[in-house]
Amino acid sequence: MDEVGKWPRRAAVFGSTGGIGRALCTALSANGCETIYAGSRDGIEPVGPAIAPFKFDLTDEASIEAAAGAMKDNPPEWVIVASGVLTLADGTGPERTLTRLNGDAMAEVLALNTIGPALIAKHLLPLMPRDERFVFAALSARVGSISDNGLGGWHSYRASKAALNMLLKNFALEMGRTHKRGVVVGLHPGTVDSALSEPFQSNLPDGQLTEPDEAARNLLDALAGLGPEQSGKVFDYKGEEVPA
Numbered sequence: 001m002d003e004v005g006k007w008p009r010r011a012a013v014f015g016s017t018g019g020i021g022r023a024l025c026t027a028l029s030a031n032g033c034e035t036i037y038a039g040s041r042d043g044i045e046p047v048g049p050a051i052a053p054f055k056f057d058l059t060d061e062a063s064i065e066a067a068a069g070a071m072k073d074n075p076p077e078w079v080i081v082a083s084g085v086l087t088l089a090d091g092t093g094p095e096r097t098l099t100r101l102n103g104d105a106m107a108e109v110l111a112l113n114t115i116g117p118a119l120i121a122k123h124l125l126p127l128m129p130r131d132e133r134f135v136f137a138a139l140s141a142r143v144g145s146i147s148d149n150g151l152g153g154w155h156s157y158r159a160s161k162a163a164l165n166m167l168l169k170n171f172a173l174e175m176g177r178t179h180k181r182g183v184v185v186g187l188h189p190g191t192v193d194s195a196l197s198e199p200f201q202s203n204l205p206d207g208q209l210t211e212p213d214e215a216a217r218n219l220l221d222a223l224a225g226l227g228p229e230q231s232g233k234v235f236d237y238k239g240e241e242v243p244a
Contacts, residue, residue: 003133006224007031007033007078007220007224008028008033009032009033009034009035009077010033010034010035010074010075010076010077010078011033011035011037011076011077011079011080012036012037012039012076012080012124013025013036013037013038013039013080014056014079014080014082014083014117014120015040015081015082015083015084015139016038016040016046017040017041017042017045017046018082018083019192019193019212020082020139020189020215020216021038021040021080021082021083022045022212023215024082024216024220025046025048026046026213026216027213027216027217027220028050028220029048029049029050029051033050035052035074035076036048036050036051036052037052037054037067037070037071037076038051038052038053038054039053039055039056039067040053040055040056041057043055043056054067054070058111058112058115058116058117058119059111059116064116064120064122064123067123068123068124071124072127075124075127075129077132077133077134077135078134078135078137079120079134079136079137080135080138080139080187080219080223081116081117081137081138081139082139083116083139084112084117084139085108085112085113086157088108088109094153094157095153095154095156096153098155101156106155106156106159109157109160110159110160110163112160113160113161113164114160114161114163117167120138121136121138121167121171121184124136125171125175125184128175128179128182130178130180131181132181133181133182133183133227133228134179134181135182135223135226136171136182136183136184137183137184137185137187138164138168139188140161140165140186140187140188140242141157141161141188143157143158143161144160144161144162144164144165144234145162145234145242145243145244146162146244147243147244148242161186165186165234165244168186168234169232171184171232172184172185172231172232173232175231176228181228182228182231183223183226183230184231184232185223185226185231185234185235187223187234187236187237188234188235188236188237188242189210189218189219189236189237190218190236191210192210192211192212192215193210193211210237215237218237219237221239222235222238225239226239
């Protein structure tokens, strides 16, 4: 049984080829995780003796449903959604002013950062046991905090993460009625040296940028320390609660 303080025997990482996702798979494997379902768009990476790659697309619910079906007989104890977007594929980045808002770009950000993770929850949470501890976590961001927002800007990204945080709260409340030991949370990884943060690293203070391997270990340790009483909240890589 997976208890507080312990890492899982079986885990699923959605977004396994990104900087954090790949590092999560590596850290889980190094710490004895027996089965790591590793989801990416191509479905072939990463590789390793404990890795079970699968293919999924955040914008294709059928692919998420198929992935959940493949895990049904041996479901993960932890599910981590490590996917998301800050800068779109066409180069569109966070809007620094409301005059830069574009409906199509906003819809794409919400589809990838909010709707996709919600659909993963839709199909993975029903696999979780009622009488054992499980963890469902999705990468969020401190800028998704409404009470902590003192700068504004980054409208679509902030909104997508704030909406994700609300959905995680909803899922935690719903699951808590029948799954008393479940943990559903958002995770703020800090600023990680990855493709997502690369365009915004130049002005960072010294020491603020974290390597993916370190970030992954921090996040997994934080998750291991959370219990049902923390479900529905957002925590940073130190295990400290992020204001709603």
